[in-house]
Amino acid sequence: MSDQIRSDVARLLGARIRALRTGLELSVVKLAERSGVSRRMLTQVELGQANPSVSTVDKIAGALGTSFAALVGVQDRPAPDGVEIWSTEEGSWAYLVNAVETPEATIELWTWHLVRGDRYRTGSAPGAPASMVHVTAGEVRVLAGGAETRIGERRSARIDADEERSFDAVTPVADFVWVVTIPRDAGPA
Known part of the structure; x- marks a missing residue:
């Protein structure tokens, strides 16, 4: 088993990463440089075509000035069971x-x-x-x-x-x- 996340969560994360990146007026190339994640992987994540590891999403989140928890929405309004x-x-x-x-x-x-x-x-x-x-x-x-x-x-x-x-x-x-x-x-x- 690997540290891959669930596909429905991966799609949600991709949409949120893209929205945050474009809101910060960052290109995929610039985000790749900041995060250390390849441009190709970033594009696949944003389009929901990749199932990234939690550590990959942590790198992307850090480069965007946020966190994995904020991207999945736990920090803003945690569900009773997470x-x-x-x-x-x-x-x-x-x-x-x-x-x-x-x-x-x-x-x-x-x-x-x-x-x-x-x-x-x-x-x-x-x-x-x-x-x-x-x-x-x-x-x-x-x-x-x-x-x-x-x-x-x-x-x-x-x-x-x-x-x-x-x-x-x-x-x-x-x-x-x-x-x-x-x-x-x-x-x-």
Whole structure:
């Protein structure tokens, strides 16, 4: 499994990214330069023809001076259960429950349900602080930079953001919350 987001969410994000980009009078080329995401990928995202990773959308959002949470609409009016961002046919899912924006960072609260055999992978976030994972049921295994961390039920762990990470359930199912802090860059130039 990858960190690809649901296709309906990807289409919503594409429309919001395009509206924000054009509102800032940025070309796709300029946004590509700012975000480090290729012009071709940006065009496909905006047209709803690509299913980008959460980390790709984070890069685009940062270059636009906003956040992933703001783009999906969680920050403005969070739904009681959040917004389902990722799911699998096997029954795993992830909801972005809420987010707080400060001048320095966006802090996101996620809730996850992983079925053994499914894996969620996410890219590295150099310079970001460690995230917090708290397991409410089952046991989760996190692989980061070649190191394995197992987090049992009612236990918490800090997960370094400098390495690519993957999450999977050790037990038949595992439920956990994940608090992620995404530092703001200096903002669009």
